[in-house]
Amino acid sequence: MRLAGLRSGRTRVAVLPFIASALVLGGCADLSQLQFHADHDVKFVAPEARAKLSVPVTLRWEVDGFRVAGPDSGEAPSKDAGYFALFVDRAPIKPGQTLAAVGGDDPACADAAHCLTKSYLADRQVYWTTDLSYTLRQVPSLSDNRDNWQLHEVTIVLLDTAGRRIGEHAYFRDFQLKRDQES
Numbered sequence: 001m002r003l004a005g006l007r008s009g010r011t012r013v014a015v016l017p018f019i020a021s022a023l024v025l026g027g028c029a030d031l032s033q034l035q036f037h038a039d040h041d042v043k044f045v046a047p048e049a050r051a052k053l054s055v056p057v058t059l060r061w062e063v064d065g066f067r068v069a070g071p072d073s074g075e076a077p078s079k080d081a082g083y084f085a086l087f088v089d090r091a092p093i094k095p096g097q098t099l100a101a102v103g104g105d106d107p108a109c110a111d112a113a114h115c116l117t118k119s120y121l122a123d124r125q126v127y128w129t130t131d132l133s134y135t136l137r138q139v140p141s142l143s144d145n146r147d148n149w150q151l152h153e154v155t156i157v158l159l160d161t162a163g164r165r166i167g168e169h170a171y172f173r174d175f176q177l178k179r180d181q182e183s
Helices: 009-027 099-103 118-123
Strands: 041-046 051-053 057-064 081-088 126-129 133-136 149-159 171-178
Touching: 041 171, 057 171, 081 133, 099 118, 099 126, 118 126, 126 133
Parallel strands: 051 171
Antiparallel strands: 041 057, 057 133, 081 126, 081 149, 149 171
16 A cells, blocks of 8 residues: 655655554544443442451441342342452452352363352452451461561452453452461
């Protein structure tokens, strides 16, 4: 393809990035394809960020624009109702995934129901609740961190009543725990 009015190779090279940018930006004008249109607001009430704590650790939060409904509520899945999944010191599941994704390549997860048990998830530091609080009874020390006080992070994501993650939003709270002397 020849661009009219461009005589030198140098000018063509200088203009090509602008043309490519226009094409890319023109294709991104429809933002409705993105997952983060469900704008719910989760705010942590406790503990304070980076607080020095001991176990058990009780997390409390508030939520606006989201109605709490459990997986057994019988409600049709929607972006405005569901429950909470907490991920301690690990990445959350991706948008649209269920908690069964926590099992990943685990052969025991061929039966997804096995991977959705509370004990299976808790062994992987993943929890779900319909409450606006959750108490962590234990938090393992970070094996790659020898600091006396270790910084832990909890990530909350929203799940619809079918157990699928809603949107891209994630809400974080970090806190410090004294390193477990047995590790």
